[in-house]
Amino acid sequence: MGIPDVKKYIRQETMPTPFCRGCGHGILLHAVLIAIDELGMDFKNMLFVSGIGCAAWIPSPHFAADTLHTTHGRPIAYATGAKLFNPKLDVVVISGDGDILSIGGNHLIHAARRNMDIKVIMANNRVYGMTGGQLASTTPHGGITATTPEGNPERDFDACRLVLACGAGYAARHSVAEPRKLIGIIKKALQYKGFAFVEAMTTCPTHYGRMNKMPVPYEMIEELKRISTPGTRAQVMAGAAPEGKIYVGEFV
Numbered sequence: 001m002g003i004p005d006v007k008k009y010i011r012q013e014t015m016p017t018p019f020c021r022g023c024g025h026g027i028l029l030h031a032v033l034i035a036i037d038e039l040g041m042d043f044k045n046m047l048f049v050s051g052i053g054c055a056a057w058i059p060s061p062h063f064a065a066d067t068l069h070t071t072h073g074r075p076i077a078y079a080t081g082a083k084l085f086n087p088k089l090d091v092v093v094i095s096g097d098g099d100i101l102s103i104g105g106n107h108l109i110h111a112a113r114r115n116m117d118i119k120v121i122m123a124n125n126r127v128y129g130m131t132g133g134q135l136a137s138t139t140p141h142g143g144i145t146a147t148t149p150e151g152n153p154e155r156d157f158d159a160c161r162l163v164l165a166c167g168a169g170y171a172a173r174h175s176v177a178e179p180r181k182l183i184g185i186i187k188k189a190l191q192y193k194g195f196a197f198v199e200a201m202t203t204c205p206t207h208y209g210r211m212n213k214m215p216v217p218y219e220m221i222e223e224l225k226r227i228s229t230p231g232t233r234a235q236v237m238a239g240a241a242p243e244g245k246i247y248v249g250e251f252v
Contacts, residue, residue: 006033009043011064018057022209022217024176024202027133028123029058031179032094033201035186046090047082051075051104054130054204055096055123062196073103076111079118087117094191097124101159102137108159112166112195119189120198122159133207142209159199160251161236172250175201177224185250201228202244 010033019025032209036043048059052072060067075093083091093100100108100122109161111118126143128134137157144151160171170183170192182200189196203209203220214220231247241247 004034004037006030006037009033009064010062014061017062019054020204020206022203022205022220023054023129024125024200024220025055025123026057026122027179028055028094028182028200028202029062029174031183032058032092032121032186033063035183035190038183039063039187040101040185041090041190045088046092047079049053049075049079049082049091049093050095051099052130053096053099053128054125055202056099058123059092059094066178069200073099074107075099076104076107076118076120079120080107080111080116083116083118090190091118093118094122095122096129097122097126097159098128098136101157101162104135105162107199108163109166112163112168112197115167117194119192119198121186121198121200123200123202124159125202125208126156127204127208129204129207133204133211139208146207146211147178152180158236158239159238160197160247163195163197164233164237165168168252170196170250171252172197173199173201173246173248175224175228175248176203177201177221177228181248188250193250201248203205228246 048064049068050056062232135145135147139152142151174182189198205217209220228248229245233251
């Protein structure tokens, strides 16, 4: 299968992107647009919502579509309002783990509980990238950040486990290290009639990589491949991933 030309979906005046060299958000941006193109979705009927952070820049200002760039932690709340006002819209939230899981975690919980017909794509780079590399709720135990120079003493948050417990109808996780698999789950999420959640494990060599002895981008890509292991819903809910691993795949 050839790679579709997605330039028609991008505001050319925004290129090149502002992402750091080696950032995985560019791969995710491309994956979302390829998924939309392969599904033949009507781009004019889509609304993309994001909050604050590096990943929030994926749809806004890059996508040549209707976008809402909202306050920190509130993209799901805005997306909920837009969908209720115009149920015919295809509403997609694209933002980072700090925005969706930490600052906006309560909105994520209740959107999944209500089975809102919105799609949430969360870019997880395991750190607060835009504001200097501080500890995030997704930073692995022992991970070095600007605010935990001796290593993170806390457990990291499993976003898929959370939304599954809240009743999400579709939940899946893959990494930018395997873009074709990531595109596949994004396509399924976009087609699902109800609340769908995709966690895209991505890279931040500028902060997380540099602080954790992976300053070269390909080292972070290789690490994502190394830590990814196929898992089931039951395994995710049990929280029983082998040491240093994270489950990937479709969980419901």
